Amino acid sequence: MSARPMVELYCDGACLGNPGPGGWAFLLRVRAQGGSREKEGVGSEAETTNNRMELMGAIEGLKALTKPCEVALFCDSQYVVKGIQSWLEGWKRAGWRKADKQPVMNADLWQELDKMLQKHRVEAAWVRGHAGHPENERVDDLAREAAKKQMARD
Numbered sequence: 001m002s003a004r005p006m007v008e009l010y011c012d013g014a015c016l017g018n019p020g021p022g023g024w025a026f027l028l029r030v031r032a033q034g035g036s037r038e039k040e041g042v043g044s045e046a047e048t049t050n051n052r053m054e055l056m057g058a059i060e061g062l063k064a065l066t067k068p069c070e071v072a073l074f075c076d077s078q079y080v081v082k083g084i085q086s087w088l089e090g091w092k093r094a095g096w097r098k099a100d101k102q103p104v105m106n107a108d109l110w111q112e113l114d115k116m117l118q119k120h121r122v123e124a125a126w127v128r129g130h131a132g133h134p135e136n137e138r139v140d141d142l143a144r145e146a147a148k149k150q151m152a153r154d
Contacts, residue, residue, distance in 0.1 A: 004121065006031055007069045009061045010135040012076060013053025014143040016151050022048040023146025025139040026061030030069075039064060042142050044150035053143065054080050055109040062116035071122045076129030076136055084124040088114060 008029040015022035023044040030037045041060050045053070054077035062071065075081055088110065091098065096107045104110060116122075127136050 004068050004070045007065065007071045008135075009058070009071050009073045010075075010139050011054070011057030011061045011073065011080075012129075012136065012139040012143045013050055013055070013057050014140070014147045015048060015050040015053055016147050019047055019049050021046055021147050021150040021154060022050065022053040023143040023148075023150060024053045024056035024060060025142030025146060026057050026064065027135055027139050027142075028061060028064060029135075040138075040142065042146045044146040046150060046154055049106075051077070051079050052106055052109060053147075055106060055113060057139065057143065058084075059109065059113050059116060062113070062120060062122070065120065069120050071120045073122050073124045074127050074133075074136065075124065076127050076140070078126060081124045081126040083110065084113075084117065084122065088117075 010027040013022065013024045021044065023042065025042045028039045041064055043056065043060060058073060058075060058080055091104045096104045098104055127133050129136060129140065
């Protein structure tokens with residue numbers, strides 16, 4: 001049995017235009033004796049892409065954890081999930097280059113996410129977006145609202 005807390009992390013990103021104003025969001029759920037605790041986080045950027053916002057939701061969710069945890073990460077982005085599950089180790093070995101020798105897009109964020117993955121034990125799972133999954137719908141709403149607020153500021 002692990003001494004690390006068990007955490008569920010739901011994350012999402014949104015972009016109004018691609019590129020354009022974007023938002024990210026996460027929902028953390030820590031299960032403990034006597035119930036569970038939840039924490040949400042949101043943020044935005046003026047000129048970004050959907051993939052960058054998807055990554056930011058995951059990064060910021062992991063950053064919000066105060067100690068090493070066992071994390072079940074749920075995301076509707078195949079880019080994030082496949083990156084964590086399959087691509088990341090190869091990119092690192094290849095000096096942040098893809099199989100076609102081109103630089104990895106968003107390498108700065110993938111490197112930041114990799115640092116967070118070293119602190120926690122993370123199992124990433126894909127969930128279908130816009131399919132009624134309550135936590136995914138919640139972070140989707142939060143990310144879209146953050147992007148809309150960013151657009152109104154610009």
